[in-house]
Amino acid sequence: MKARADRLLDRLNELPSLPAIYYQAREALVRPEGSLESMARVLEADLSLSARLLRVANSALYGLVSKVDSLTHALAVIGTEEAHRIVLATSVVSVFRDIPLGAVSMRSFWEHSIATGVASRAIARRLGQTEVERFYLAGLLHDIGRLPLYLLEPDAMGQALQAHREHRADLLTLEAQILGITHTDVGALLLEKWQIPRVYCEVAGRHHDLAEDDYCLETSITHIADIITNSLRIGSSGTRAVPVLSDAQWQRSGLEIEDLRPVVDLTLSTTKDVVSAFLES
Amino acid sequence: MPLPRPPLQSLTDSLTDSLTDSLAESLTDTSSTGSALQTPRLSALAFAVLRLAIGRFDACASTQATQSLLQEASRLLLPQARFGLMQRDIDGCLELAEEPAEELATVIADPVATISPEDIEHAIESGWVAAAIKQGLHRVSWRGETWVLARLASPRFVHAVAIWIRAEIPALLHQPLLAMADLAALALDRLTEAPALAAEQKRHRETHPFGGHATRAVTATDPLTGLAQRAQFVQVLKQALAKPAVGQSVGVMLLNIDGFHRVNKELGYAVGDQILRSFAHRLESVFRSPYVLQALGIVSSDLCVARTGADELGIVVAQLRAPDDLLGVAGEVQQHLAEGFFQGAQRLYLSVSIGLAAVSPSEEDLSAESLLRSADSALKRAKSLGRNRFVLYDPVWGESGVLHLRIESLMHQALQDNGFRLHYQPLFRVADLALVGAEVLLRLSTSDGVPVPPSSFIPVAESTGQIVEISDWVLHRLCQQIRQWDRQGLPAVPFSVNLSAIEFSQEDLSQRLSKILSQHQVSPSRMHLEVTETAITRDESQAVANINALRADGFEVWLDDFGTGYSSLKSLKNVCFSGIKIDREFVADLPAHANTAVIAQSIIEIARNLGCSVVAEGIEEPAQLEFLRLRHCDIGQGFHLGRPVSPQDFEHRYLGAG
Known part of the structure; x- marks a missing residue:
C-alpha cells in the first residue's frame, strides 16, 4: 500500500504543469522595477489567458462597478498581489479544463x-x-x-x-x-x-x-x-x-x-x- | 374498522402456540381501548418480538430487508399505528424511505398504515425529528394523536429516524421501540460499512444478483448504473401524470450515447459498461445542481433518473414549469458529457442525442405511453438530424406521423395489387453516345394517380422494413422485363438497380439475388447493383462481404452518389467496385465552376487508376457532356441524354423496337 x-x-x-507564463508573470511582479505594466506585457503574450483574465475580472467575483476593458486597467483595479492570484487561478483551471x-x-x-x-x-x-x-x-x-x-x-x-x-x-x-x-x-x-x-x-x-x-x-x-x-x-x-x-x-x-x-x-x-x-x- | 392483520406468519414461525395466543390477545386488548394494557402480557409480547428481531436483524443482507423487518416488528407491537422511516440520504438529508415491496404489500395496501410526506414535513418543521436525533427518542401529542420518533443510530452514523403515529402509544412500549431502533441501526451499520476491497463487493454482487445492498430506494435499482429501472421510471411518470398541477407540465428526457454499440464492439463490453456507469453518474450530478433545479422550477423529489434501455437513460420531470426549460438543461447535460471520458488509459469523446417531450394537464392525451412515444420520436429526430443534439417534441409532427402511416399502407396496397411501376433512364457511352444500359427507377402513385416521390416513400419503406419486400418485387419485375425484351430480340443491355442499406447488412443478400435471377434464367451480368456510401457504413464488414460475394457471382456493383457521403475515399480503399457514379452535385456546376471541374476530373482519374468505369449523373447541358467527353468519362446519364420513361417508351425510343 x-x-x-x-x-x-x-x-x-x-x-x-503550470504554464511558463504564470512563473514569468510572478517574476515580473517581484522584480524591484516590477510594475503592473511589465506584468501586463508578459500576460498579453498569451491571448487566451489574457482574455480569460478579463472575463474573470469582470465577473461577479469582483463585482466591479464599471467594466474593465484592458489588462492594465484590470491589474490596476485589482492590485498586483491579487493579480498574481488571479493569474494562478486562471492558469490552473485552464491547464486542466479540457x-x-x-x-x-x-x-x-x-x-x-x-x-x-x-x-x-x-x-x-x-x-x-x-x-x-x-x-x-x-x-x-x-x-x-x-x-x-x-x-x-x-x-x-x-x-x-x-x-x-x-x-x-x-x-x-x-x-x-x-x-x-x-x-x-x-x-x-x-x-x-x-x-x-x-x-x-x-x-x-x-x-x-x-x-x-x-x-x-x-x-x-x-x-x-x-x-x-x-x-x-x-x-x-x-x-x-x-x-x-x-x-x-x-x-x-x-x-x-x-x-x-x-x-x-x-x-x-x-x-x-x-x-x-x-x-x- | 377491521383490525389490520400483521404478517404474523413470517415473524412468529418459531413462537410457541401459547405465546401466539397471548400475543393475539394482547393485540386485541390494545386496539379495543388503547389504555387497558396488561403489563405482563405486553412485556411477553415485547420480548418475543425483540427476541425474534435480534436473530433476524443479524441475518438481514440489505438495508431493504432491515427496513422491512423493522416495519414488520413495529406492526406487531403497534398494529394500528401509522409507521414511517426517514432514511438519511448519503448527503445528510433525511428522506422518506420508499415502501418495501412484495412481502408487505397487503399491509401497505391499507393507506392508513404508512405516514404521509405531509406528516414528515410537519415532524421536521416542528423540530421533532431534530429532537429525536439529539435525544434518541422523542414523544409528542398533537391533534389527538401520539407521535413517537426514534433515532436509528450508531456512534458512527445516524441512519434514519423511525416515526410511529397512533391515537395512543403506551409509555411502556417506548423502551421496546427504542431497542428495536437500536438493533436496526446496528444492522444498518454493519451493512453500510465500507468494504475495503472491491473483490468483496464483487463477491457480494455475485451472491446477490440484484445488487445486494439497496441503499437509498427500497425498490431494486439497475445493478450497473445504480439508477432506477425502467419499470419504476414508468411508474413515476404515471404518478406524475395522474395528479396534474394547473399551469405545470410533466417532462421526459431520453438520452442515448451516439454510436455506443461501437464502444462495445471496439473496446469491449467492460469498457462500455464503465462508460455507461460514468455517464449515469455525471447525469445524476447534473440533476443535483441547485441551478438546474432552479432552471426547471422543481425540487429534487420531482425527478426520477433511470436507465430506460440497454444504452438509454431517461429522466422524468414532474411539476415542470415550461417545456422549453428542458432545452437549457439538455445543453448543460451535453456540456458535462462532451468533455469526454478517460477510460482504460484512453480518452474517449462521445456525443449524446437527447429527445425531449412534455405535456401539460390541459392536453387531452395524458398517457405515459404517448409521452414516452413523443420523447422517443424526438430522440430519433435528434439522431437523424446528425446526432449530438437535443430536440423537443413538437405536436405538429403528429401530422407527418399520419403521413408516414398513409404511405406505409399505400405501399402495402401497392405490393398487394402491383401498384408499383418501373421506369428506365438510359445510360450512354460518352465517347459515341451508344446505349450501354439503363437505370431502373421505382414509381408509386396514390389511388387517384398523384405520384409519390421516392424521397418520401423510400425512407418510410426503410423504417418499416418493407424495403426488402419491395426490392424483391423490383427484381422479379425487372427479370420478367429482361426476358420479354430478350424474346423480342432487342439489344441485351444491362440494367442498374438500387439496393438499400438494410439489404447490404443482410447476410444472405447474394444468395437471395442469385435465386431470383436463376428462377427467371437471367444472367447476373445483365444486372448492375448500385449502393450508396451511407449504405455501406451502416454495417461495413457485412456490406463488404456482400459486395465481394455479389461480384464473385458475376454481378457488377457500382458505388452510387460518390462524393456526397462522409467516407468517400475510405469506401474506395476498402471495397473493390466495378464502377463509380459521380454525384450530380459535381456535374451540375460544370464546366464553369473551377473547383468542381478539378474535383470531377480527379474523380475520373481516381476511378480509372482503380480500374473502375465511371458514370456521370445529372448531365443536363451539352457543355457538361463535352467537358466529360474531353476528360474521358466512360458513361453519362441525365435529362440532356434521356429522361426516365415507361418500359413501352424505353423499348421504342432506345431499344429500337417496332
Whole structure:
C-alpha cells in the first residue's frame, strides 16, 4: 500500500504543469522595477489567458462597478498581489479544463472548486478579513489533489466512487483504503511541487482535519466553505456526502450560526457567473 | 374498522402456540381501548418480538430487508399505528424511505398504515425529528394523536429516524421501540460499512444478483448504473401524470450515447459498461445542481433518473414549469458529457442525442405511453438530424406521423395489387453516345394517380422494413422485363438497380439475388447493383462481404452518389467496385465552376487508376457532356441524354423496337 502511494507520487510529473507564463508573470511582479505594466506585457503574450483574465475580472467575483476593458486597467483595479492570484487561478483551471475524467466530469469538479472559493471569500468578507481573494484561491485549490488521483489511478478511483455511491462509505476513507493516500496529501504535495505559497498547501492538505490544532484561518474557512457547497450540491469533486464538521475548525473560524444564511445566499447568487467566466469560451 | 392483520406468519414461525395466543390477545386488548394494557402480557409480547428481531436483524443482507423487518416488528407491537422511516440520504438529508415491496404489500395496501410526506414535513418543521436525533427518542401529542420518533443510530452514523403515529402509544412500549431502533441501526451499520476491497463487493454482487445492498430506494435499482429501472421510471411518470398541477407540465428526457454499440464492439463490453456507469453518474450530478433545479422550477423529489434501455437513460420531470426549460438543461447535460471520458488509459469523446417531450394537464392525451412515444420520436429526430443534439417534441409532427402511416399502407396496397411501376433512364457511352444500359427507377402513385416521390416513400419503406419486400418485387419485375425484351430480340443491355442499406447488412443478400435471377434464367451480368456510401457504413464488414460475394457471382456493383457521403475515399480503399457514379452535385456546376471541374476530373482519374468505369449523373447541358467527353468519362446519364420513361417508351425510343 505504501509502495502504491509512493508510485503515485513519483508519477505526479506526468501531469500537465503550470504554464511558463504564470512563473514569468510572478517574476515580473517581484522584480524591484516590477510594475503592473511589465506584468501586463508578459500576460498579453498569451491571448487566451489574457482574455480569460478579463472575463474573470469582470465577473461577479469582483463585482466591479464599471467594466474593465484592458489588462492594465484590470491589474490596476485589482492590485498586483491579487493579480498574481488571479493569474494562478486562471492558469490552473485552464491547464486542466479540457482533460476528460471518468464518473466525475471536469466541469463538475471545477464547479465545486469555484463554489468553494466563492463561499470561502464570502465567509472571509463576513468576518471582516482584508484581501479576501486569497480565500477564493484557497477554496479553488482545496481539492486539487483529486485530479492526480483521477488521472493517474482512474480504475481505483472508479472503484472508490462506486463504493462511495453504493455503500455510502466516506470517499476520503476509501481513498486511504484503496490507494494508501488521500487527495489532501496529494494536493498539498502537488501545490508544493508547483511552488505555490505555503498557505495554499496547508489548505489542500488539512481541510478535512478534525482534531484540535493550530489551523491557519484559510484552512478553517475553506473547511466550512467545503461543507456549505457540498450541502448546496453545486458541482462535486467526487463525494456526494457532506464532509464532517470539525469543532476545532469551526471555533477557529470564528463564525456564528447567524453568519451562514448570508454566506449561503451570496454563494448561490455569485457562483454561476464565476463558473462561466472561468469555464465557458 | 377491521383490525389490520400483521404478517404474523413470517415473524412468529418459531413462537410457541401459547405465546401466539397471548400475543393475539394482547393485540386485541390494545386496539379495543388503547389504555387497558396488561403489563405482563405486553412485556411477553415485547420480548418475543425483540427476541425474534435480534436473530433476524443479524441475518438481514440489505438495508431493504432491515427496513422491512423493522416495519414488520413495529406492526406487531403497534398494529394500528401509522409507521414511517426517514432514511438519511448519503448527503445528510433525511428522506422518506420508499415502501418495501412484495412481502408487505397487503399491509401497505391499507393507506392508513404508512405516514404521509405531509406528516414528515410537519415532524421536521416542528423540530421533532431534530429532537429525536439529539435525544434518541422523542414523544409528542398533537391533534389527538401520539407521535413517537426514534433515532436509528450508531456512534458512527445516524441512519434514519423511525416515526410511529397512533391515537395512543403506551409509555411502556417506548423502551421496546427504542431497542428495536437500536438493533436496526446496528444492522444498518454493519451493512453500510465500507468494504475495503472491491473483490468483496464483487463477491457480494455475485451472491446477490440484484445488487445486494439497496441503499437509498427500497425498490431494486439497475445493478450497473445504480439508477432506477425502467419499470419504476414508468411508474413515476404515471404518478406524475395522474395528479396534474394547473399551469405545470410533466417532462421526459431520453438520452442515448451516439454510436455506443461501437464502444462495445471496439473496446469491449467492460469498457462500455464503465462508460455507461460514468455517464449515469455525471447525469445524476447534473440533476443535483441547485441551478438546474432552479432552471426547471422543481425540487429534487420531482425527478426520477433511470436507465430506460440497454444504452438509454431517461429522466422524468414532474411539476415542470415550461417545456422549453428542458432545452437549457439538455445543453448543460451535453456540456458535462462532451468533455469526454478517460477510460482504460484512453480518452474517449462521445456525443449524446437527447429527445425531449412534455405535456401539460390541459392536453387531452395524458398517457405515459404517448409521452414516452413523443420523447422517443424526438430522440430519433435528434439522431437523424446528425446526432449530438437535443430536440423537443413538437405536436405538429403528429401530422407527418399520419403521413408516414398513409404511405406505409399505400405501399402495402401497392405490393398487394402491383401498384408499383418501373421506369428506365438510359445510360450512354460518352465517347459515341451508344446505349450501354439503363437505370431502373421505382414509381408509386396514390389511388387517384398523384405520384409519390421516392424521397418520401423510400425512407418510410426503410423504417418499416418493407424495403426488402419491395426490392424483391423490383427484381422479379425487372427479370420478367429482361426476358420479354430478350424474346423480342432487342439489344441485351444491362440494367442498374438500387439496393438499400438494410439489404447490404443482410447476410444472405447474394444468395437471395442469385435465386431470383436463376428462377427467371437471367444472367447476373445483365444486372448492375448500385449502393450508396451511407449504405455501406451502416454495417461495413457485412456490406463488404456482400459486395465481394455479389461480384464473385458475376454481378457488377457500382458505388452510387460518390462524393456526397462522409467516407468517400475510405469506401474506395476498402471495397473493390466495378464502377463509380459521380454525384450530380459535381456535374451540375460544370464546366464553369473551377473547383468542381478539378474535383470531377480527379474523380475520373481516381476511378480509372482503380480500374473502375465511371458514370456521370445529372448531365443536363451539352457543355457538361463535352467537358466529360474531353476528360474521358466512360458513361453519362441525365435529362440532356434521356429522361426516365415507361418500359413501352424505353423499348421504342432506345431499344429500337417496332
